[in-house]
Amino acid sequence: MTDRLPPLQTLRAFEAVVRLRSVSRAADELGRTHGAVSKQLRALHDDLGLQLFDKAGTGLKPNAVGLELADAVAQALGHLSSRYGQLRRHARSPEVRVACSATFAMGWLVPHLAAFAQAHPDIRIRLSMTSAREMREEQDADLVVLWDRAAYPPEDQARAIRLADSSFGVVAAPGYPARLADGRLVAPCRILHDHTRGAWDQWSRATGLQVEAPASISFPHTHLCLRAAVAGMGVAVAERRLALADLQAGRLVAVSDFCAFPEGFAAIPHRARPLSPEARLFVDWLSTALQAAVA
Template identity: 70%
Template sequence: MRPRLPPLAALRAFEAVARLGSVSRAAEELGRTHGAVSKQLQALRVDAGAPLFDKVGTGLQPNAAGRQLAQAVGRAFDDLGQAYAEVVREARAPALRIACSASFAMGWLVPHLPRFSELHPQVRLQLSMTSAREMREDRDADLVILWDRSAHPPEDQARAIRLADAQFGPVAAPGYPLERRDGALRVEQRIVHDHTAGAWALWSRLSGLSLDAPAQISFPHTHLCLQAAVAGMGVAVAERRLANADLAAGRLVAVAGFAPFADGFAAIPHRTRPLSPQAQVFLDWLAAELDGG
């Protein structure tokens, strides 16, 4: 059970008068009238059952009991003020805005973010989940996380910070009809990402396998490509981390292995804002987390 507290409304008036030695100056600081502050002091004196001030000239001076209470109230106000300032600072601190594909956010980043929050609770993140095309047009994000930066302006590519390797490979539902022979992978239908269609050509060049697919279907997000593959609509090429959950659950199988893409995952910082300490903390964590799978 908490000990009985004094009238809290009167403590601000009491502390100000004890510190300033004057009801008038305390009233001015608090934005109250002289009479209102006097009434608060009187209420506190009645509640305490003893006077807390002695009159000295035209001012007031805490007596022994008043000094004891003033010291305790001053410490409590200092602690409260510091704690509240910290809460306000954190609440008003600008969030670190991260732009990435919706597929990367849902398939990998968000499931890993609780670890980041545990390690760095002071860093506030704001995720902007979008398509690869829209990321190229984003000018507000502090960091853009991506693997394919070939379509970005040269100045953005030059500022890119490499984070980790990326490995891509074809995946399909178990039992999906395909044939691998004479350096070619033959499938009925290829699933293509609308905005990173070059992933198939890059995988083919790196793996040494050509792709023979008479039909093609496309989607704007990787997770839709993967869901189409799970549904047996064709073969998709995807980054290993984004396909891991479906591979582990047996909904997909890797039909020809994964090939490392040289550029790997990278972050493009904002064009004009310098890299903040919070952004560097996030980049260091992201690089280590991606390296761990």
């Protein structure tokens, strides 16, 4: 059971008086009379049973209790106003918030997003680009798009919507001394991802090849792993779509064939909110576009 609250307009009047340090100025801001605001203050005093102001000459000065309550009211009104504005904007222009890795967003999603905008001009896609680690802490996105969901809770994995196959292979700069021999990938250095190191293990299981690399370096983003490979720092395992531009430009070469990972790309919906019709449209488009990209 929650405590009964005074009317919202009473709390708004009280917060305005404290913030503006004047009943008259608060009345002007709220579009009410001086008497109406004074009456609301008296009602709040009576309901709370505590004094919220001290006399200061002919005016009022909020005391410690008044300042504490005014701060709580201001925060609550600010949150309410912000959330109401979000809902109002959504009603006027539906929005889908999508969280994904910065590499996926810049390397594949954004270049293809114009097609979705043309098909659904009334739906806004709001991207949150982050690292794989931070994606696991995402709380506000309607959808989290990813390929590696092993680190997610079982309930999140169960809700995941499969989008398309993911295809991984080993890449390196032209001329880098990496080779396949006797069931092994041999290279001086292997490039690892700080937060999705399972890619190498999955690649080894899928291909049956063991990796022999005496040295390794790691980076927090796939984009950095690919840049390191382009710079000749080692071999990297990469999703084909994300490495395609470098492969086509000759900055990278495929040391191995690309092979599908079992789980593929997926979208994990928000834990508490049901999937909106707009989010469902985006999921369907994304699935079709990802599959077409490797067809």
